[in-house]
Amino acid sequence: MPDNRIADLDWWRGAVIYQIYPRSFNDTNGDGIGDLNGVTERMDYIASLGVDAIWLSPFFTSPMEDFGYDVSDYEDVDPMFGTLADFDKMVEAAHDRGLKVMIDLVISHTSDRHPWFKESRASKDNAKSDWYVWADAKPDGTPPNNWLSLFGGPAWEWDSRRCQYYMHNFLTSQPDLNFHNPDVQDAVLSAAEFWLKRGVDGFRLDTVNFYFHDAQLRDNPPLGAGEMPSTVDPTNPYGFQDHLYDKTRPENLIFLEKLRGLLDRYPGSTSVGEIGADGQAVELTASYTEAGKRIHMAYSFDLLTPQHSASYIRRIVDEMNVGTENGWASWALSNHDVKRVASRWGEGLDLKKFAPLEAALCASLRGTPCVYQGEELGLTQADVPFEKLQDPYGIRFWPEYKGRDGCRTPMPWVKDAANAGFSDADPWLPVAEEHYDKAAFEQDEDETSILNRNRAFYAWRRTRLSLQKGDMSFLDGPEDTLVFTRSHDRETVLCAFNLGTAPTTITLSGLDLEDLHAPGFSGKVEGTTIALEGLDAAFARVRS
Structure with missing residues (x-):
């Protein structure tokens, strides 16, 4: 092409x-x-x-x-x-x-049906034997460490062909590639x-x-006291670990x-x-x-x-x-x-x-x-x-x-x-x-x-390069509002958003604003004042 x-x-x-x-x-x-x-x-x-x-x-x-x-x-x-x-x-x-x-x-990771994994799991001495993360069991047969899968359970799956565990951060059918190779x-x-x-x-x-992954396969520590699990799913124990090593x-x-x-x-x-x-x-x-x-x-x-x-x-x-x-x-x-x-x-x-x-x-x-x-x-x-x-x-x-x-x-x-x-x-x-x-x-x-x-x-x-590539600085505004500027190549655009449902007024002393009349929004800009309806926005050029 x-x-x-x-x-x-x-x-x-x-x-x-x-x-x-x-x-x-x-x-x-x-x-x-x-x-x-x-x-x-x-x-x-x-x-x-x-x-x-x-x-x-x-x-x-x-x-x-x-x-x-x-x-x-x-x-x-x-x-x-x-x-x-x-x-x-x-x-x-x-x-x-x-x-x-x-x-x-x-x-x-790949699918466990990828030819690379099929070859890797066939033996411990084939050409792709270390293309995935393989590890021996502990003496009691349990996985090599405490790493968890994002999809629930241990991040290790026993493979009867190699008599080893392989690592999977997600499904058991998604073995992790060994990037150390x-x-x-x-x-x-x-x-x-x-x-x-x-x-x-x-x-x-x-x-x-x-x-x-950590080549030494060290255990992840638990989250520190007061830290909260941050996974999308709060019921998933994956979020209880500090993922230093996996x-x-x-x-x-x-x-x-x-x-x-x-x-x-x-x-x-x-x-x-x-x-x-x-x-x-x-x-x-x-x-x-x-x-x-x-x-x-x-x-x-x-x-x-x-x-x-x-x-x-x-x-x-x-x-x-x-x-x-x-x-x-x-x-x-x-x-x-x-x-x-x-x-x-x-x-x-x-x-x-x-x-x-x-x-x-x-x-x-x-x-x-x-x-x-x-x-x-x-x-x-x-x-x-x-x-x-x-x-x-x-x-x-x-x-x-x-x-x-x-x-x-x-x-x-x-x-x-x-x-x-x-x-x-x-x-x-x-x-x-x-x-x-x-x-x-x-x-x-x-x-x-x-x-x-x-x-x-x-x-x-698309007509405002400031909104595409410009630097950004926040300004203070009332509760439920976000007010910031975007600046690029001698143009500064002020953006004001009211995330609340009640009307609000923002006063920005020291700024001379020109309303840019962004389509779809009813916010009004006059001098240093911005009036916003609930769930509304306004955009203005900063003239000084």
Whole structure:
């Protein structure tokens, strides 16, 4: 394929990335599961949003026990999603519309059906015997240490072929690769280059701080007194440990420099890493995204929590800004792993006001915003009954934790069509009944819809470099408000958000403000005063 990466190496800084979960986006072959041709078919819709890039969750060959995050072939498309030719056609369609294409790179682990693991488990002396993390049992037969799996239980599974345990941070069918072996590093970098050669513009790096483990296999200590478990699921004992040794090892920095070297050979390509780190998000984002050295940007789960007060958001963002002066964060309020923000933060609120507000807030922070499919429509979390659950994480911890299926239900396209126009067949997860009224093509006809308000804001944002690449400083405002400036190339834009439902007034002495009349918001700026309705925002140019 021709290389369509662009000369602007900095395009990713402040770009809006639209995350697509292919299984649930659009089904064109009638099997109830979305596919790559479905993404291509909706490319005009994606481009109409005013986003700059798409990120596709995994579509590689996989037994789908973790829905593609268990890869059995890094260099092919699972037949469920189509073919390599379909992928090439999709990339071409995106590039023709000025959209970049990023794909999930899942290299901390593979499926247990990957040929590498099949060879590794066959004996202790084959060519790939140490490509995975193998360890002998303790004398009493128990696992080698106390490491836990994020999906519940020990992070070790006994293998009767080798009579050893292998490590798995997730499902037992997802054995962890041994990154201490340089051959493993070369193999996953070769897989990444396969896709770069096909024209992708970058990677979302799944569990980017999980690549290395402690070679001595030391036990993790418990959390310190007063520390709270920080996993998405509070019922999971994984959160009770201080994960010093099973992830976030210092050797990872050296590998990320090798990965950056590969990306730099394809100018215009980029990377965003998913950091799952208890209390270390700022420190790791700073070191992992240090300018020009490692990956380009990273996101953590700090705004993917139930906490959402103005003071909490300010603290999280301010700490990130201060701590990553030479790096770059990415922000997401929803994704395929957490409860949708419209339910997590917007429960009980007017979604026609809340959904555009949260989208504008995320897109106004210093960093690169990620928008999860359906977030532009204001979709709420679906309640999937137990008998229809697919997520092994949810099945294990139900009913206290219902897993991730509720944010992965199919995209609604047509209000009055079967399955909301997602598929002619019964979909792999049911379409939420309340999502039909929020269908994309229904909202497309309404100028005041959540969809069209978000489109208008993203289009307006493209005219303001300050909101894309500028520095950021917080100002004090009333309770429930966030007030900050973004400054770039002699322009300073003030952003004011009222997260509360009651009207409020913000007075900023010493500033001369000119209202920029951001579309979709009714906030009024006069001199040094900003008047905001509930769930409202205003943007102004700072003249002095």
